[in-house]
Amino acid sequence: MGLEADRGEEMSPAALQSPIMKEASSTCTLHFYFNMHGEESELKVLLKKGPRITTLWWLAGNSGDLWQHSNVVIGRVPHDFTLLFEASTNFNKPGHVAVDDIDFTNCSLPAEPQSCSGNTFMCNNSACIDPSHVCDFSDDCGDRSDEIDCEKQGVVERCNFEQGLCSWAHSDVDTPEGDWTRQAGQEGWPRHGPPRDHTDNLATGHYITPGSHLTARGQISEILSKTLLPSFNCTVRFFYFSMSDDSAQLTAKSRTLKSGVDDEMLWIRGSSHSYNWQRAKVTFSSSVISKIAFRYELGDTERGLVALDDISFSRECNFDPENSKLPETLPTSSPHTPPVTTTPMNPCQDNEFFCRRSAGKVCIPVMLQCNYHPDCPEGEDETGCGSCTFENDQCLWSDASDGPAKWQRQKASSNTEPPEDHTIQTGFYMTVNLSQGSTQTEAKLLSPQLKPSSPYCQLLFHFHISAESTGSLRVLMQQAEGGEAILWSRSHNTVSHWALAQMPIGLFQQTYKIWFSSISKATGPISSPGDHVVAVDDISFINCETTYEPPALSSYGCTFEDGLCVWVQGAEDELDWSSGSGPTETPNTGPTADHTTGTGKYLYIESSHPSEKENTAQLKSLLLPPAGENGYCFTFWYHMFGATVGSLKMLLKSADSSNKILVWQQSGSQGDEWLLVQSHVTLQRVHQVILEATVGGEAGDIAIDDISFIHGPCPDSDLCDFEEGSCSWQQEASDDFDWIRKWGSTLNPNTGPESDHTTNTPKGHYYYLPSSMEDQAGQKALMSSPLYSESKGSCLQLWYHMYGKGMGTLNVYQQSLDGKEVLIFSQTGDQGRLWRFAQAELLPRIQPYRIVVEGVKTGPTLEGDMAFDDVHLTDAQCPPHGFCDFESSFCSWSNLGGRVDQGDWLLGAGASPNPNTGPTVDHTTNSSNGHYIYVDSSVGEWGDTSYLVSDVFQPSSRGHCLTFWYHMYGSHIGTLNVYINDRKMHAGGNEEGYLKWTKAGNSGDQWLQDSVYIKHEEAFWFVFVYERGKSIGGDVALDDITIQPSSCYSEPSVFPSNNSNALYAGLAVGLMLLIGITISIFLFMLNRKWKSRNTLTITNNEVPREISMFDMSDHTQHVSKDP
Template structure:
């Protein structure tokens, strides 16, 4: 059969592939595949990677791998290769059981899991068609699923153009599990280029899309805008700013009156202060020691050979960079490109310094991504001044702060001479706290950073919990920090200063990405923790709440505009999470009409009292059980044919529910007191049915210990309520939890739980036995053996009574 499969694939043009070869459709050239339709029928783009070779005006270049590879080609040099894959019963190290596009086992994706060498002789490499002329806003997004957690960077994406190879993205260390998003920025690319996915781990890839890569569309320019050729317009603030917004580059021509420093030759009269704990260094990526957080290219040339400056040092500290002495003539603006990556504790500060004072003009902090983002600062005044760029490295010395393309507008007139930093006196009062401490009670005492935003007020004035994200926004952003890098950002008050809240406003970034805001580090949270939002998406807006902890950011909830401006309410479960974690708000709205009126944390303190007992029939509430968020695949309360009354409430998880992308659904109890007297018996009624329902587990977890499996069933058990029980051992530590977990194989089936009960003493031996599990009922020996209908060779029944199938025991 395998030989016939290879032969069939060879006849189709790709050995081993069920898809036809893209080579039959031709390849791109420099005059095509530039993300723009230059012919009326888009025929110049139809063979450049679009699904089924069909390019439509305005459509993004995307491939979902449903029946085609869209020109993506396996270029591996060993037996470890990429191939089209489909869902199947999931086991560790194998393909995911469903694709991302359809969420079913009938959907296709690209996979490296088969023909795995141990270890692989070389990475499996998947290369795109040849493309050309990516705009400065171009980004590549995709979804990937890793069956096992590999080392940091075991799955990578790189860009090849003009003889250069530029790393764009690498997988984080904790990447295994359900489908996860991947986002990378190509930067401006002139001429032809390709991107390549490489992996030394088992990984699946789906829904690859290039967004915002085409030239600007045709429109009428405003009076103050500069027209582009062949189409598009550029605002005055983006003329001569170091980024080509016009496809012909005309917006970056005629810039002789601007003072630009690309750091390619020298420091351009910018000077590093040697008296700080850290220093600025100038170099290029190809010569700097490798670091996961440091830039892999500069902004000016978009290559590893281009130069930039970065904060050098192996310990926390700060570095300062001084401009020449300047005076403002009309208006003075600085445009810079910054790279802040690897730590939330990093900070870039921009100051205006005269002989008498230093004033903070701009500050950006956090991990803003592995790419160069555009930032602006405006300076006013009549005195001579210098611009001071301060890079502050926090606790993680492997993090990165880098700068490139510092551009001063013609109104920043350079003067001769320098002046010393102004003297500042320490104000009288209490001894200030250390950098990693928090000053509370008006500076009377200092708290450790782990006591801030832990959902428990330790300061008498509650200031340690006042800037943690819960707010009605009457006094600023309530602890939310804007980390946007695109053309929209989160601002306090939004469009209407008379109505407090968080809203959207214009931003100086060059990307067309979502506005993002994050909380400080939070946690630990309780089992019942939830977030309550009062919001307005606007007629066409989009709003999402995500959480980031040990794993990359995961969307917990989202809402889209429904054509109205009505205020809405949502409660989003967080559950028990270890410190640290952060919440993130993501949003977009064309007219900036989106707003958030309030955010509240409900029952999040880790010391929250727990409901006693595990018993519940789910008729009136969840009795302290809660559903862990799981990429849309979650336990939910349903009303129907329950076990308790025949028409009541029960909990169910449906793999086919819209938006279900996760592999597992988990129902978790509140932490319980220890079992000091004897073992206990947990009994419950369940339904497990459907050909792809997967495996249903009962687990127990003690505080600080790993989860243990107490009971499990795999595959359909029939369309009826069945009773099960398991003994919880006496030795469990205080705070143990019970977990119902479904690991689905596909999308067809359902699982339900009802009438959970906990009783003292071990579970009694069952009065009935269906022999579905090895060692069931302690029956063995005497010549009796367990058998399946398909293996009796005619010596027994063809199917069992329990399941009515040949797979039943």
């Protein structure tokens, strides 16, 4: 609904009236959005009860041409009523007023439950309310039964200011003519007070406002209660109104001396931008007589709308019938105690702070107050400055909630949730019960004003979210200029009573506030009050003083032998890192010892129950200084072994940003060994390092150990995974295109990888050559490695991805310093939708050399994106193509990964952790020290599959023989299959291919050999697939796999002995020997021919067509080429 400036008469109001509404509860709240543009626009919300109209909310002026949310507490209305939106604007000027999305919350009267719990008050209408709301001038029952017979309830001191000030009196420390004044809403509004009181919710009702003659900053208006005798856990409840009063302070204090010099701060106003009466309460104890002082101190701007109403004291408050005066000074000491000099007035200068609790006259510079560091002997200069255990009071933390759910100080007991506080187990904490609110109201706990902080400032606190709670907890920052930002949030319950959270605040050069915010996630009414509790305790600030300097970078390292050092658990996640030594609890996963000493400790995540898939655990450093000109090398060791390992990430987070930078990532099983990560960090901002592990399944323990920081770049590595950049690989300038560093999927559909090979995730990096319809056949992109010394490297290994109907050619060259090149690897055409392994022997050299990767295009196409990743230069000889004994790695075999199968093949040694299944020794060495690969049958369900994929083999006229040793022992062995696949089948979605061999069931505790002969007309690869049996006891293992370009020969059969059979046997043996000799001669001649071709020189960077495809089943072919 809207009002336009070109429709109507000048300043003519327009009214929008609601239907007749039934009575409303004391918490009934109206929500709406408004858009008000124009200098002379005005919008009101009015309450109409019969002929009487009361203003509830009012706003005037230009609020910007945007939609803004507002809410107004309607309050208790015991009969029918209507609401009106009244808008006006100057119709001679451009502008409009509009409202939308009107909604109501918490308007129903309390429902009648089946019974009330022992700690609630039962109303006459059988509704149940919190006993702290009895006799507080708010009709919470709905029948006013909680507001009658208050003296019988023990509430004797309360005042609604309808008949006067009751026992409240003016203060001696007021600014002259600064006394609080009793006013009615229709008199005080709009200049001095709100348009209605709280008691009757009417414009004719009364409240009190600060003195109207306050004109200068620092002028004071105070009002004092009746004198209280010594009391324990006395609670003061009151309602306050605060609007457009940012710079002033409204506080409640406990006063024990007439001068007020020793006042104890109980409460300080939070938000000053609410057009509502807000309820507050404070609880305190005093061993001497005291008074409550409400104090208003004017700030830099003119006073806004400020008022108090309906002040009441709980039954625990004992009042002095004589209302005696407070003493001038503190009581003198007894003869049995040393005398303590007390000074009634502040003995320090104006620019000094008086350490009043410290013995003697101690004055410190006022700038040291609230500087995050105690400078007084007793630390009183940091009282009320943010840090708080809540053992004595709230330390100026105050409730600023919009709805009925309020933060309050709670003493721990067996009847509270949680039953212990964090500080001393029997002390106090702050808590909010969200069952007292609605799904749309926010409970806020607001800090006092905080001083400027250092770039390394961090907030620490302990929190609790009950097990069945629908509540969430957030930490937000409110800056002096009005902005706000979410620092931290959590929406799931805490496993233990208390969890620690630590988060960066960073540099602030102006004052600021933070607040804890809790709101229910429930979509409907909350039925169980005790299960929706959120609590906070032990708030502190570290490294926040503006003079703080961080320690040496090396001090942030940790071996985890004696705890977490300066690292902390993340609190936004579901899991914590655990300290471990020896094997983890779950078999077939995790390390068996730490990395540091082999007998020490490490950190790990437990992936089995109660952990769930996708649960995360974070480990965070303290805030670190900018990395500096040369950066620093961050190193750690990790262990990722198991059938269902998730992922491990290294992230960086700046103190001044909520965004995290992914630096390194790994996923899936990496073998039963500790592996090193080195990351060169160059971030020039204050930041922290985060290590985050994610559960992949019940056999997915992930461990870390031995974190260290070293100034400068990391040592050179023989492996480049492109996660942190190009590793000094460079684009060639003489080619047609550049290789592009990429993460995630390439832009063209039906081609390119979806993730990198290193991490097997969309966040990992690789280099790729994109295809387009502007491509021309023969166009190239070249990328060269750093220069290697002639003595370095014997074998080059890399992974490549060539999927797409328009795929070109990938060439790899060894280029000497003088520019001469030798082709050491080449592959052409579609190789399927997966990463492929390639290796090549490096030729002997007398000069430094480079590795050059060349992509050659076939012509215009959108299905020719090729990529490469994980380039590794090793000093060891390349293992024979097609052979793997699994002693050190998977060789060229790989787990399929992705969403195709449900588990991985694992590298194992010795006996399986699962009883009565699997091998006890490998086949290669026949010892428990040798290695094999296996599938863990204790993980997953019946029928789950695990894929193991070979690299690509080119067709051969002789065919290929796959020979392997397998072990299938156990009571629940499933099925082991061998398939061959090619790019046509794979492109059609067939991940397995043609079945060539199968075996099922128990074959005994022994290694068995078998062979499969393949003669395929296209490039192909082998796939081992194991289908899990019914239960545990079905481990299957493989070892010593060989793939050769030949037939599979078997031993001759043994027949019964007779002359003819012997003759036939002799002929057969002779024939076999003759064939063997013939083949040897043929291979010798072929080898001589190959050596002669190896000296062939090719000019103009061209490769002869007849050698553009290489049979990777034979020896790698090398072609030399002049520059």
